[in-house]
Amino acid sequence: MKKTASPASKRTGAGISQKEGQAAPRLGSFKVYYFGTLTGPRRTFEALLADDRRLKFGFFALLISTALYTLVYIFLSSRGGAPSSFTPFLAIPRDVYYQYDRFFLAPTMIMCWILAAGVAQLLSRAFSGQGSFEDMLSVFGFGIGISTLASLVHDLPDSFLGAIGLLDLRWYEQALNSATVWRTILWTFYSLSFVLFLILFPKGVGAAQRIRRGPAILVGVLSFFVYQVFFIIFNR
Numbered sequence: 001m002k003k004t005a006s007p008a009s010k011r012t013g014a015g016i017s018q019k020e021g022q023a024a025p026r027l028g029s030f031k032v033y034y035f036g037t038l039t040g041p042r043r044t045f046e047a048l049l050a051d052d053r054r055l056k057f058g059f060f061a062l063l064i065s066t067a068l069y070t071l072v073y074i075f076l077s078s079r080g081g082a083p084s085s086f087t088p089f090l091a092i093p094r095d096v097y098y099q100y101d102r103f104f105l106a107p108t109m110i111m112c113w114i115l116a117a118g119v120a121q122l123l124s125r126a127f128s129g130q131g132s133f134e135d136m137l138s139v140f141g142f143g144i145g146i147s148t149l150a151s152l153v154h155d156l157p158d159s160f161l162g163a164i165g166l167l168d169l170r171w172y173e174q175a176l177n178s179a180t181v182w183r184t185i186l187w188t189f190y191s192l193s194f195v196l197f198l199i200l201f202p203k204g205v206g207a208a209q210r211i212r213r214g215p216a217i218l219v220g221v222l223s224f225f226v227y228q229v230f231f232i233i234f235n236r
Helices: 007-015 030-039 041-049 054-078 094-125 133-163 169-176 181-209 213-234
Strands: none
Touching: 030 041, 030 054, 030 133, 041 054, 041 133, 041 181, 054 094, 054 133, 094 133, 094 181, 094 213, 133 169, 133 181, 169 181, 181 213
């Protein structure tokens, strides 16, 4: 009698490249996927893509960073923090820019997530990508959520200290744009965030689309570039 594969086994076979004799990825909890994205991204993404909850979990991962960065801008605006090193793209006075960012952050971060996933989905078709748009959203949700934690390690404590009056935010903003140790610390964490993006986006593309490493890196890097450019337009 001919055996019929179950839906789960079909998803695993079609959506995840498996070596012969290798066990299928085990489904896990949100916490397993969240921290696994940092410790073993490709393996974690493959398991995630076999999980029917992948899009919901990807959205949750994104929402964690969205909520934390909204807090950053709430803290910054509560004590008169203002950007000092750039001319805003939007016609908003610097002194109140962070007040608007409290409301811009969440919708623009979600918009950039969708945009980056859409770009990756379209570009992957040129390399015979096989994944769905939902797959791209799922892995990019975790990619963005984990990558932004590195910059939050700097931004959240500093903005909180400013909000409770232990740090002069106007002075600190100037220090971040001068040759000081504070600028070195800032760029250390921001560089780590960029590196994580450049690792997790390509790995997410490779897992979701089942394409070779070279094309996955190209698509992942271009998708990150699109994400970052549009994010910076609204949030600085």
